[in-house]
Amino acid sequence: MTALLAPAAPTGRPDVGQTLRDTTALVGRTVRRTTRQLDTLLLSVLLPVMLLLMFTYVFGGAIDPSGRYVDFVVPGIILLTAGYGAANTAVDMASDMTNGIIDRFRSMPIRATGVVTGHVVASMVRNAVSTALVIGVAFLVGFSPQATVLGWLGALGVVALFVLALTWVGVAVGILSSGPEAASGFTFFILFLPYVSSAFVPPESMPSVLETIAAWNPVTPVTDTMRGLLLGLPVETSTWVAAVAWCVGIFLVARVAAGLLFHRRR
Template identity: 55%
Template sequence: MISQTKKPSLLVNSFVFIERSLLHSLRNVDALIMAIMLPIMLMLMFTYVFGGAIDPSGQYVNYVVPGIILLCAGFGSSSTAFDVSTDMTNGIIDRFRTMPIQSMNVITGHVVASLARNLLATSIVIIVALLVGFRPSATIFEWFSAIGVIALFILTITWLFAAIGLVASTPAAASGYGFIILFLPYLSSAFVPTSTMPKWLQGVAENQPITPIIETIRSLLVGGEVANHIWWAIGWCLLILILSIMWAAWTFKRKAGSR
């Protein structure tokens, strides 16, 4: 039994909330299946329905898979906003504040569980991509580099969704706000080169955070010049990650402290 006068260590405290979030993920099988199946369905649609029109050479699957990977991460991470908002509105935070634990770690638990869940989902999407013709040319080092960029992106967008869940008034509102972010890959080089877009849209597509992340993953996995893409990708991720953590911590302190 935990002492009422002494808080458990930060590490133990974190593991408790991570385990809680993982158990919730295992129980919510429908959400996990949808996070995996929706990107797979989009990949199959773009590969077999639109792929021939976009790239008659039959190599479109190699182009589109990096974008699908980020879509998978986005769909999977978006549930974090709903989960965090649910915790903030159902009274559980009030219960945590009466216990000798650091209740802010409930957010960390959601983030770490989402990272693990989405890395698994991403692995499944990559396996399906290989079955439908994806043929990466990456070396072991390039694979590890791509996985590192993907993990950093998942961590970043999960913290962003966590912050959105904290500021949303209801879980439904949190899901709505998060859904807006999921449109960003469609305004990037995920499905078509930005050079094919109207001039006014090219500037948006080329200078938003998703495009350099996709171009980095694409270059690492199927060949091409990484150039400055990787530095822009890492820079964007770190900037958004830091701002999201600060936003989440400030909002949680303000909301939890006012209860």
């Protein structure tokens, strides 16, 4: 009788079609959960717009009296948005790792790694919406990019690569954390990075110690590449190569770490 009531164990690995369907379902689960979390939506979508308005109208006049500070600050706000998205991903991933949902998925003939994919896709979607809103509001407050079509594609490509890298860092932190509260501590570190870079002020205006930190901050080459592409300014080869190298390097390390940590926690 016990044998009859016990769930049948999977007899083999899911085929490619089944894996794709399972992953799609788990992606849809994470995206739907995001839309039901009002605080997450406000943090991911509205807060970057508020920061853009604050930097433009509150600090912009003091930093750049010419009134063109909005052109300078838009790339920094976009990257700050990516930081918020990665922090939210860390918290959501930690919640899934500690609330028993992974154990439930393990009892089903599906690949639980689809949960990780779901969080990555949801983060990319959130950041895409936030970036579009930031750029749209920036146009309303006077943003005047001079980018060509290729420039826009290049800038958006760099943003996507940066978001992907930070998202996987958030996933790794979420898996490693003991719970959502511990993962939320990641927010401070990831949100602090853009402030000590070229995102909001030129590094040469900082004290020598901070200028050195800004020079080695991965946010600096990413910001400079985006700013140059959007404003039609020349971008040095060393700058965009450093931006891509930082993003790819962070992505690879975080991706491998997340995979190892996930299987270890399981």
